[in-house]
Amino acid sequence: MPLSSIQPDQYDTLLENKVQTIREQFSEFGVTNIDSFASPKLNYRMRCEFRVWHDGDDLFHIMFNQQTKEKVRIDHFPPASELISAVMDDIIELLKPNEVLRRKLFQIDYLSTLSGEILVSLLYHKPLSEEWLSECKKLKQTLSEKYQINFVGRARRQKEILDKDFVIEKLNVDGKEYIYKQVENSFTQPNAKVCEDMLSWAKNAIPYQGDLLELYCGNGNFSIALADKFDKVLATEISKSSVASAQYNISVNKTDNVKVIRMSAEEFTEAMAGTRAFNRLEGIDLTSYNCETIFVDPPRAGLDDETVKLVSQYKNIIYISCNPNTLHENLTELYKTHKVEKFAVFDQFPYTHHLECGVVLSKKD
Helix, strand or coil, X not given: CCHHHCCHHHHHHHHHHHHHHHHHHCHHHCCCCCEEECCCCCCCECEEEXXXXXXXXXXXXXXXXXXXXXXXXXXXXXXXXXXXXXXXXHHHHHHCCCHHHHCCEEEEEXXXXXXXXXXXXXXXXXXXXXXXXXXXXXHHHHHCCCCEXXXXXXXXXXXXXXXXXXXXXXXXXXXXXXXEEEECCCCCCCCHHHHHHHHHHHHHCXXXXXXXXXXXXXXXXXXXXXXXXXXXXXXXXXXXXXXXXXXXXXXXXXXXXXXXXXXXXXXXXXXXXXXXXXXXXXXXXXXXXXXXEXXXXXXXXXXXXXXXXXXXXXXXXXXXXXXXXXXXXXXXXXXXXXXEEEEEEECCXXXXXXXXXXXXXXXXX
């Protein structure tokens, strides 16, 4: 994203243009009314990744122009959260004179929260020695005078943690606070304010309907917020680190009606169809769940054909999509059995063509 495209005074017009494009793209499914959720115009990204460039004694963040592949020096990045913006300035000045910490450093990743915590990952083309560890501890001590900050050092087949590799986020949804453990190098929602809107919309998009089945649950972001709308929630996720975070989040939020299974959506589809048996389902009686509603938040590739067939069996569907094109492909099939009740867009990535979409579908009579 070119920095020149970040024009807050044009934001409302740019968003409306994106919404109109979505309205036209999905008109064949009877979509006319679209709920639109705007992003903060600046400081909306809670995680950022930058390459770093060494130029003599100078050291600075860079990004690459996607079209020309040329490097662009980044001294100020308006989309970054205010916390990231402050830390990235301070950390560069402290790294510049420190030969141990700056040598062979090629990337810095930042993960921040609305709750005021930040995690910085330093990536290297060298092994991380005891001397590096000692210097990084000093860096953390210095910056801890201003910030709630922790560090991770990464090199090939090596990971050093000072003192933890996660942050604790706190999101407010309809007046209720939810706590989420977000682990370094794992997926988290990049725009926390829009994430709060997404959770609120999903929470209110459909009336109570027995139990909920969720595929692609990640760290339990939606599962936990939706839990009090259903008797029980059965959720699946393939990533071990995400499942571990989900279990932590279930516990810390005192959510006692959510069960997470480490399975991919494709595996769960096979289990439901009876084509494969899985030890991971041992002790879980799938027939004890009265799931009339299914929630899916798939990757950019959307739902595969077999999962679409599984999803189409449910009375109610809530579909969150980060790719309108694959959502359109899936709706072409789902529209044969379901009708669109609600449609929303969430502007996770301002000043780009990307829009997150949310759809509620119900079984046709």
